Amino acid sequence: MAVLDATGRLFATQGYDHLTIEGIAAEAGVSKQTIYRWWSSKSAVVADALIEDLLLPDHPVVPDTGDIRADLIAWMQSLIDLVAQPGNDGLVRSLVAAACENPDIGTRLNDALGITATVSTRIEAAVEAGQLPADLPVKEFVSALVGGFVLPSLERTEPAPDVAERLVRALLH
Amino acid sequence: MAVLDATGRLFATQGYDHLTIEGIAAEAGVSKQTIYRWWSSKSAVVADALIEDLLLPDHPVVPDTGDIRADLIAWMQSLIDLVAQPGNDGLVRSLVAAACENPDIGTRLNDALGITATVSTRIEAAVEAGQLPADLPVKEFVSALVGGFVLPSLERTEPAPDVAERLVRALLH
Secondary structure, three states, X not given: OHHHHXXXXXXXXXXXXXXXXXXXXHXXXXXXXXXXXXXXXXXXXXXXXXXXOOOOOOOOOOOOOOOHHHHXXXXXXXXXXHHHOOOOOOHHHHHHHHHHHOHHHHHHHHHHHOHHHHHHHHHHHHHHOOOOOOOOOHHHHHHHHHHHHHHHHHOOOOOOOOHHHHHHHHHOO | OHHHHHHHXXXXXXXXXXXXXXXXXXXXXXXXXXXXXXXXXXXXXXXXXXXXXXXXXXXXXXXXXXXXXXXXXXHHHHHHHHHHOOOOOOHHHHHHHHHHHOHHHHHHHHHHHOHHHHHHXXXXXXXXXXXXXXXXXXXXXXXXXXXXXXXXXXXXXXXXXXXXXXXXXXXXX
């Protein structure tokens, strides 16, 4: 799809913040009106490009070194690094906005990025290995970990440098 | 402020979902154009009415019975009950959308609702009482608890009936 491919190319070269509907239209060789016929906003285009795997082909997977704490910290740090790349300031806010506008986008983004899946799999392995309680509510643990990353990124405050370690320690104390 | 007062009255009688800019304009005796001159969306009006304490004059405070687990569950349940009231389906999504659009709204909402403040105060008391580790990262604990409530409410799935207990247990296991 020309519009989503164009979004992917522009995202790779200039990051999220400088993307505009005008720029995407020019890169795709279509009119702005054509884009607005199918997408309500830049957020919606970016969400669809992510869902189609055109923005972040390599999704961070939670590693399994046997140390659940270190593995979750490493994964959380890779998310933080991704969002901290120059030009990506507004990326999380934009995806959350797109999900608010259309809950289906939230579900499809989560499925496409594999966030819930990769954390759940790793947590279940840690429960299996006896490193976490057998009755740990996995779904809610994942929501707390991911929500604890997403929620503060809605404010434009600089995160603490050790926020990955702190967030994981808030859950595994 | 007539527009925000009107929003408060309509919210009290019909909940969030049925609010419209048209209805607010009629109730306030102003034109839709007047509202759009000052607010970009229904979400923005609702966020401002919340900030001005016109929608939820009684904000749920975390109780202190000495049992940190029971107290957090009771508080989380009161948030869940509030959002589950008929007509309030879209309330959390709307507030998150307003915060995405304007991070300043997110900060002011958080301050006005006192969410971070009430949880932080209760957690610090539990740390003081030796019920939680002295080095617990309080800020990240609050983000995980509140984020673990907010994030799933962006999808339109019915929460599990025991989700308050499960979410608190995900953090205090």
